[in-house]
Structures are given as structure tokens and as C-alpha cells.
Amino acid sequence: MARAEIGEQIEVCVERVRRTEVRVHGGEVESLTEAESHGVGVRVVIDGREGTSNCGSFDSELVDALLCDARDNAGFASPDDRAGIAHPDGHPVTERARPGPGFSATSSAKKFDLALAVERQALDLDRRVRGVRAAVYGDQQVERAVVTSSGIDAEVSSARGALSTSVLINDIDGGTRTGYAAHAGFDPSDLDPEKVATLSVQRGLQLLGATSIASGRLPVVFPPRIAASLIGLVGSMLSGERVVKGRTPFGGRLGVAVADSALTLFDDPTDQRSITTSELDGEGLACRVVPLIGSGMLEGYLHDTKSARGLGVTGTGSAIRTARSSPSPGYRSLHVAAGLGDLESLIADVDDGLLILTLQGLHSGVNQVSGDFSAGVEGIRIRGGALAEPVREATLAGSIPRMLLDIARVGADVEYLPGGSSVPSMTMGAMAIGGSDPR
């Protein structure tokens, strides 16, 4: 900061990430990666012009060049009265215990054992399991500091780990079905290999004998992890930056009923049960509860400093960034308030529908501007309120805004998921299902 000149705003973000990854296959450790990476990012705003630069090293030769580069870059940017770094906003910080030394203090051998246990237990659970694509242990410890010429001096650290696997199961027709599961935790002792093995095998076995389906419109039931993927899309579409730039169908709709009244959605990074919990956002401001949809009504958007200025509102402490990338508004820990009943009761409520078990290709099949989406799905047909035959090679398509209005039920079985969101099972009204079965 000593180098900030008059009329200039500067933000420096410094980051250290330590990570371990163990991949096992066939009872052996296939690879162990133990690595530490560094990042430094500089953002300069001069007369409303913003320039940034970054490097992946603490090497002084590289770091010294950053400020000069960022200033130079700023000279080519257009003036923008929204541009500018964050200022302290006095919002109280939710205290959080600093992460313990769990991951650093755990030996590689213990991490091998966790990953090997996932594979071994998956193989032992059912003789139709013929192997795993990989069983993976991963952990990541991040320390990040943000310092600005406006008086922000923030430091945040996080530690989390996960076990995951994708199992290969012999199907009756000689083909293969797969089942994926992951489990995340704040300490190696939280990670449960048995849970990952059991869930992945269960998920694969459920699809044995699956065939395609006839095209049509059916109510669909999402278990929590599938509902979370779609709620994540909603979260992305509620980014204040998208609103400012006219890139979301939810723009200009505050106070309007955008969903069935059963849906209440907010972002809550202060919820310490969420694996992505954080006390500070990417600009160094306090993370807070951000109401998004209350009983179906649109209540707010996710903002960083720049998007909040663009709409003339108060920021929500929702800047997401790494040292190497500029902040932009986004969600951390989406939460859907519990409704009534569990997955079984949601299924029992549907006469003719489809329980969705996997979603494929959401990244290529979603248009967040128009709100249209389409995905490949696998699942189980629901007939007369009970699970019937498994289905694969089908598609699910619709519009996100339409889907929210057509929510039929929200369950009470809120699950804290490895991605950080906490979401219950949900039932949607009829959606378009595509399949290759002749009608």
C-alpha cells in the first residue's frame, strides 16, 4: 500500500493453497500429489479505469512487476463509475473457529488408507461391482489475504477434504452402469469411506437393466443432490452482475412471485455446517445471509461492490475470487428452507413420473440468459406412487423460471452436500422428457 499514489485505489490479494490428492485403483496407489501453490493479484483503479495483473509465485521478480502492469492495463480501460475496490462496511463478521491442523497433521499413509478403503468396500459390497474408475482422496487448505488502500486488511483460511469414487457395475445385458458418490468434511476424521462406497454402489445398482423412455411430459422428483444442481443454476442467475448487464430473466423482478410459494432460498455462508462456509468474501467484507427468494417472492440478488454500485444498492458481501481472478458476485452456500416430508413421501405423491438420479451436460445445456436448460438424465420411473423401472439415455428440458413456478413440493430432508449447498428433495410439475422409445 505504500506504493499507492494519490487518486489511485489499490487492492492486493495474496493466496497460498496446499493440496493433496491420492488416486487409487486396483488396490494400489496410482498417484500422490502433494503441492503448494501461490498466487498474487493486484487490482488498480485510476479515475474509474480498472487494470489487473497476477502471477503464480511469491518470487519478488514477478511480484514487483505486478503493480506496474496493472497500472499500465488500467490506462486502456474505459472509465466506469461502477469501478472501484471495496470499502469497509462495518458489517459484523460471524466468528468461525480457524481450521485445525487436521489435514497437515495426517500422514500420507492414512490418506492412502481412506481412498483404498473406499475401493475395497465398494468391491466387497456386491459381486456385480467389477471395479472403480478411480477412488480419490483430496484435501485443500487455502489461506488468503486481501489488503486495500481503502483500509481493508482481511485474512481468511479454510480447510476441507473429500472422498469420492465412481464404481463400474456389470449390467444384465453385458453393459456397464456407473455410480458416483462424494463426501466432504472439515477434518480427515469426518471423511467416511463406507458412506462413499455404499452410496456409489447403491446408485449404480439402482440403474441395472435401465432402458430409454418414451418422450412426453412427466412430473419429476429430484433427490437433494440433483435439486442442488438446479438450485445452483438459479443462484448463478441471481448474480447482481448479470442483472446489471441484462443477462438474466430475473432482472428487474424484485418483489415479484418468481417461484411457487413453497420455495424459500437464501445464501448463507455463515452456516458452519456448509463445507464452503466463510467469514469473509473475496473483497474482504463480512459474509452474511443474503435473502434471494422468500415464499416464492424475489427478494434480492447477490452483489459484490461493483454490481451493488451498478444497481445503487448495498453490497451483500458475495464477491467470489481467487488471487488470480477478479472478484465477481456469486453464491457460496445456497440454502433451501425445509418444507414437508422426505423423498419417499414425495415419490408416494406422484402417480406417474420420473425420479432423477443423474444429470449430465448441464454445462453445455443451460442458457442462463434465456433460462432454457436441457440435460441428459438417468433415473427411475414412478408409477402409482412407487418406484418402477430404471431409465437411461433420456433428456430433461425446460426453462428455469417456469420450473420454479411449477414446484409442486419441497421436502423437509435438507441435506448438506459436498458442493456446499443445503437442499431438500423437491418435486416439479410436468417437465419435458425426451427418450428414444417409440410411443
Add this chain to the structure above:
Amino acid sequence: MLDHELVNQTLSVAMSTGGEFAEVFVEDKRSSSALLDDGRVEELTSGRDRGAGIRVVVGGSTGFAHTADLSESGLTSAARAAAAAARGAGQPGATIEVSAAQESRGNGVLIAPEDVAKATKVELLTVADAAARAEGGAISQVSVRYGDSRRRILVANSDGLLAEDDQVRTLFSVSCVATGDTGMQTGRESVGRTIGFELFDQTDVGEMAQQAARRAITKLSARPAPSGAMTVVVGPGGGGVLFHEACGHGLEADLVAKSASVFANRIGDQVASPLVTLIDDGTMAGEWGHFGIDDEGQPAGQNVLIEDGVLTDYMWDRLRARNESRTSSGNGRRQSYQHLPMVRMTNTYIGEGTDDPAEIVASTESGVYVAQLGGGQVNTATGDFVFGMTEAYLIENGEITAPIREGNLIGNGPEVLMGIDALGDDFAMGHPGMCGKDGQGVPVGDGTPTLRVKSLTVGGTAA
């Protein structure tokens, strides 16, 4: 990039606990990018990455560590960490002597992006923005991105290999939003090549912007896509993603070795229509997936994977090739020095057919014509894959008619390959792509002539 004596010394440390193979990968990457969005030039940024990744292989296990510290002490401690991670059980290693570097190949870049003034790059953005907005008042938002990178790498290993490469890539993309009574729609156009700033001598950014704007405007009147199984014709250059997902990933030797591919144990079998010859070719100069050497030091290769429908080979990296006592096919790639290499595609394409593209459409009673494909995803173990269509039309009575909204298509790789019943004589390369696998992204190219698949499931919303 690194003193040879220091390379030898680092490899010796890496082998000191009894490793069978050790490798040092050094990378120095500079990148710059600029974004014009909402009528303003913003997010001008420059980045620099420099570091080394070291791996040590013992039996089936690989130890890997990386460091941004290229000093003797930084490299030595990374080498020790990688060696310890591989839990060497063999004899302490001998001293390593790498050979002299293979003659450094020129990268053929005519205008190094780092020598081009930032103002010139910014000028391209404003030209494209103006051209897109000139397409009409329906265009409500334009976003234009310029990016370039120069990635220099050095690979040395305990077999004595020492090789270097200098890879320059330049990318330009335009995304438009059109707003009408029916809501908002998007259109995009992009170009990316493994060349320098001369890209803009070959490419008219104004025309690109017009194309993106027209796509968005056309889609305003698009109807919902149909749903269900139908015949699909994919335009020239558009079908690469289809093959990338339908069989490309399934032919990667690491997945094959784990029997996590439907194409395992199928060499010599008819796996596709006899029309199909599939080639992965890292040597295609200038193409987005091109390089001199792969990230394990192996020269780029031209590999025929499927010939006249018969599966001839898989793609290999050094590790998988070593297990099978053969040589790598030049497909060992990694996102950066912070990642382990694995088997990846380069430029993957289908050789030209003999059908007249117009005739392919005319002989299709009804179906969907996909002019531009988006991204995709595959489950290699089941062969089920999806890919998005971003510009598509209905085919009715042999004619391309109404535009339809985007959506995903789903199919099963082996079934779709057998179901290709027409292949045009109008080969074209597609758009630059980033292929993701196990969390690593690498640039890949693809290409196809016009082609027809008898049946794919279209995931639209129309009944």
C-alpha cells in the same frame, strides 16, 4: 529455460530413493486478456506462471510435487517430496545425464502477441462491438474477449530425454444477447489458433461479430426444440464435439486400461460405420490443439484411431505406453506444471466423405440440422454422452426450415458411430474448445464434414 546441470541434479535427487522413472517439467507461461462488455473495455489483465512439476514412478505408483521456486533448493525439495511420495522400493538411482536438447523447433509465430501494443488489441474489441451493435436494435448486449498466451516448456526425464517447446495461442470471441418479445437469446462466435497476432490478418473480427449477432437475432424467433429420437444432420466443422464425446474419450488408454471404456478390448472390431475414419493429430500446424512436443516431451503425432469403421488404436501417454511396452502417441498433456499429465486428445477429426452436403439434407425426410454444437460430456464406461446444440434448425421434407432453441442431444457412443449413414465432402475445422478431464482443462481442436446420424435423442421441450 533451466541450466542442464541443475536438471541432471534434480533428476538424480528424484531417483535417489529407488524410482524407476523421474521427470522434470518446467513451464513459464505469460498470458494477457481484455474484455469489452456492456460497451466498456474492462478486465484488462496480464498473468504470469512459472514453476516446475516433478514426478517419480515406482511400479504402478506415481509421486508428484510441484514448486514455483526454480532455484536449486526449490527444485531439490520438490524432487525429494515427489520421491518420498512414490515410496521407492528399488535401488538408489544412478546419476542422470540428460542429452543435449533436441534442436529447438521454431513455433512459426509471425507476430508475437507480446510485441503488439495493448491499444491495438483493445481496438479489435471496439471494432467487434460496433459491428455487432450495427446488426440492429434487438442486440441488447455484446461481450468481446481477446486473449493470448505464450507457454514455454522444458521436459527432461531419467531416460535422458531433454526437449523444449514454445507454444503461442491467440483467441478471440464475441457473445451477443438479443432481446425481443419472446425474451432474450444468445449468439456466439469464436476463433482460436496456435499462432500469434497474425490471426487477425486471417480473421475479420467485424464479420465474426455480425455472425454472433445474427445467431442471437435468429434465435428470437426460434421455436422450442422437439424431444425424442430423430435423424440429426450436423453441419461442416460442427460435428467434432460429437466424436470427441462419442468415442474420443473412450479411446484414451488410461480409461481403457481400467476397463472404464466401452471401447476396451475392441481393437480390430468394426466400431463405427465404414464411412468413418477418425484421426487425432497434434501436428496440424496452427490448429488450436497443436504443439511441437506434448507435456511429456514426445513429439506430436498423427494417429489413426478408427479406419473405415475399424478400431485401429488408442491414444497413449508415456506411463500407459510403458506398461504395454510401446511408445507414447504424443497424447500426454497437462493443464500446467501443477498437474500430472494424462492421456488427452489434440485435434480430433473425421476424414472427408464423398456425399454432397446439399443432397444429405435433401434426402432427409425430417429431423434436426445442427449448425453449431456447444460443449458435451460423456460417461466413458457406459458410452452415454450428451452435447449441446447452440444453433439448430428443423429439417422438414428435405429442407432446412425453422430455427429451434438450444438444448442437449443424448446418445450412446457405439450406437451413434454405427448409425452414421452419410458423410459430406465439405470438411472444416470447428471452434476452439477446452476439454476437461479429472479437473484439468487443455485446448483441443476438432473437425468434420457434414454428417448424418440416423437416430439421436433430442432434448427439447416441444411435445
